[in-house]
Amino acid sequence: MTFPDEVLDCRGQRCPLPVIAAARRLPELPVGSVVRVLADDPAAAVDIPAWCRMRGQEFLGTVTGADGPGYDVRRRH
């Protein structure tokens, strides 16, 4: 499992807000960084991987911890 460089807490936010948070933050970090988006809106499970595909970023997978689901995204470019 990858250790994230940063965690974005988007719990309680409805889509598209968690996707927007990831889209804002990722480009501010160095290429190769991993951001974990914590989101309890079930739509995030669909929309964060879809955003990665549309933007050419890498979706690493979903981790389920005590904080609820987290979606790991790596900046590729």
Next chain:
Amino acid sequence: MTGLTVVGSLSAPIGGIMAIPARYVGFREREERAGVASPAVANRRGTVSASPVYLDAATAAPPHPVTRQALLAALDDGWADPARLYGQARRARQLLDAAREAAAATLGVRADELSFTPSGTAAAHSAVLGGLLGRRRVGRVLVHSAIEHSAVLHAAEKHVAEGGSVGPVPVDRLGRLDLPAWSAAVRAPGVALAALIAASHEVGTVQPVAEAAEACAEVGVPLFVDGAQVVGRVPVPAGWSVLTASAHKWGGPPGVGLLVVRKGTRWESPWPADERESGRTPGVVNLPAVVAAAASLRAAAADAAAEAARLAPLVDRIRARVAADVPDVEVVGDPDRRLPHLVTFSCLYVDGEALLHALDRRGFAVSSGSSCTSSTLRPSHVLEAMGVLSHGNVRVSLHRETTEADVERFLAELPGVVAELRAEAGVTAL
């Protein structure tokens, strides 16, 4: 008398239930005497700047002119209970028989295979639960695609709650059934029934029904096809054992469904005993609506090929122009194997509900499978199964009254609406 007049009069504020018939009748008589457009129509028109553009035929198509004619005629002639033994009842029975024969002939099935139901949902419930019940000695597994309509999925949930099991079969990114997975699933032991939507109501992708039916036939599993989005629009592929449809999707009245159970299919009514509709649908049918449904089905089917040829290029145009004119948009569904009248796209970073409201304010009626518009807050299971963006989702569906000008106006206004919402949310440069 136009559809708008009826809608206008019924939707006007009223004092109570008892006020509806009196006001409705009085209103119509006044208007018919005067021979002019009603104040309600003027009011309705006054509230929107340009004339409204209705683009949600996949939910309910505006009634075909034949629907209105048949409904009014059948209200006069077909109000009696067809099961009774007096003259009015015999007249109603004749109308019901004629409606059944007309609908069966249009679908190319036998009249005794077809029953009317109170909706497409009720028909799908009957198809699933009755198909499972009829084969419970074989097993208790229901195989279904991951993109069935909620009517099918809710019946499946009930089946599971009662100890049965389900095998959902995935689709690809374009929303097409995974045929090898389907063939493997129907081959498994204990499969009582397989269910496949003829074409997706959310993204328009046409399913490989003939191939799926072949896989079912090889192992003797009956196939239920939910034809709600195809019946009256495109030919239904062969090979099914149970077929359902919904009249308000083809321009018939709301509240009429079709349930067709092929001769020789093991199907048992899941409802308490009742003699109506060969024991397949309990309760008296809404005969005027049934007559209107059958008459409009025949009319819609007669025009279907020409309508498909007219609408498919408009859908092509929407697919191309939305992709070109709206930044960060995903046009979803199969670009080739799809319904002629339905197109869906998702706009990145846009809230689906806000988008529908913004379009409504400009007079465009469209719908969405997006999470943000459903009460459950779940993303659309169809978009989820396809793995495509589920927020900012819009489904546009055309019908016989849709003009090229309507589509052009939508295409002209959409990019600005999306840009405005993105500017408000501060997401323009992401």
